[in-house]
Amino acid sequence: MEDLIIESSITDYFKREEVSNSDLTWLKMQLSPADVVGDIVRAYKFGTLVDAIITEQQRIDYFKLTVDDIQYTADEFKKANKMRRAFMQDELGKLILSYAVFQEVKTKKVDFNYAGMKFSLNMRCKFDFRFPPLNYGGDIKSTTATTQEQFEASIAHFDYDRQRAVYMTITDAPMDVVIGISKINFKVFKKFIKRGDETFNRGMDKLNFLAYKYYLLFGE
Numbered sequence: 001m002e003d004l005i006i007e008s009s010i011t012d013y014f015k016r017e018e019v020s021n022s023d024l025t026w027l028k029m030q031l032s033p034a035d036v037v038g039d040i041v042r043a044y045k046f047g048t049l050v051d052a053i054i055t056e057q058q059r060i061d062y063f064k065l066t067v068d069d070i071q072y073t074a075d076e077f078k079k080a081n082k083m084r085r086a087f088m089q090d091e092l093g094k095l096i097l098s099y100a101v102f103q104e105v106k107t108k109k110v111d112f113n114y115a116g117m118k119f120s121l122n123m124r125c126k127f128d129f130r131f132p133p134l135n136y137g138g139d140i141k142s143t144t145a146t147t148q149e150q151f152e153a154s155i156a157h158f159d160y161d162r163q164r165a166v167y168m169t170i171t172d173a174p175m176d177v178v179i180g181i182s183k184i185n186f187k188v189f190k191k192f193i194k195r196g197d198e199t200f201n202r203g204m205d206k207l208n209f210l211a212y213k214y215y216l217l218f219g220e
Contacts, residue, residue, distance in 0.1 A: 018107050018124035021166040024210040025159065027217070043142070043158055046076065050142040050181065053080045054087055055102040055128055083142065083181040090188040092179065100129035100137070108170045114212035120220055121211055125167045138177035139163065144184055151180040151189040156202065162210070164193050165203030 014022075052059045052067045065072050072080075087093040107124040130137030141160065145151035155161055155178060164176045173195070180189040193199045 013105060013124075013126055016107075016124055018122040019211075019214060020124050020126075021163045024162070024166075024207070024214060027210055027214055028159070031213075045070065046080075046183070047142045049076060049080045050083055051128055051140055053077075053084050054140055079183055080142075082186055083183060086186040086188055087140070087179075087181055092177075092190060093188065096129050100131055101127075102129050103127065104130045104132075104137070106167075106170050110169055110211075112208060112211050112215070114208050117212065119212075119215045121215060122220070123166065123170055125170050127167065135171060136173045136175045136177070137167070137171075138179060139167075141178060141180045142183050143180040143189070144182070145180060145189065146182055146185045146187065148189050151182075152191055154180070155191055155199065159203075159206060161193075161199050161203030162206035163203070165200055165207045168193070168195060168200065169204075169207070 014020075048070060049067055049072055059067050061067075062077075065074060065077055088097065104127045105124065106127070107122065109120055110123045111120050112118070127137040128139045139160070141154075141158075143151055143154055145154055160178050164178060167173065168176050175195065176193045178191045178193070180191075181187075182189070191199070193203075
């Protein structure tokens, strides 16, 4: 694999040419039933608000109730603010807000081997938060889960395992963490992922399959 490239700016991140986890999600949605697509879209839309309200306040227009050009309701903003307060009161949340780097972009040429077929994709990712000295980071998710067990089930359902496998692969990270904030009971859940564990391996299987499909359709 080529050396890691660190990008200092996130300007026009979504206009970049590298393949992102979002591109792989888009491809999966093209291959999925309509009800699955709707489920994913709804989860990602509200998740964008929660991410922004915790880590990217500059993207928010509180007068228009928008994040970038995405429109939200007053109730959604009220709920997201309550979730932010829950995150700020959590011990890991406090550490993240005090010491982490937010929205850091990483890129890398990643080599794949799917069923004996070798290929490469130039890939990118943008962390919600990251601890550079420890070489690990994570993502903040909104969730309807009210228990740890439900939250861990949602990681597989919404392919958060694949997302974290992408990020860990691009950065050669030994571990990662997914933080879920319940929009039902406002509890904060954490799932730490280590390279080689069940969640990581499941995510890598999903990544390899979709990367293969992407390569067949669009090339390197």
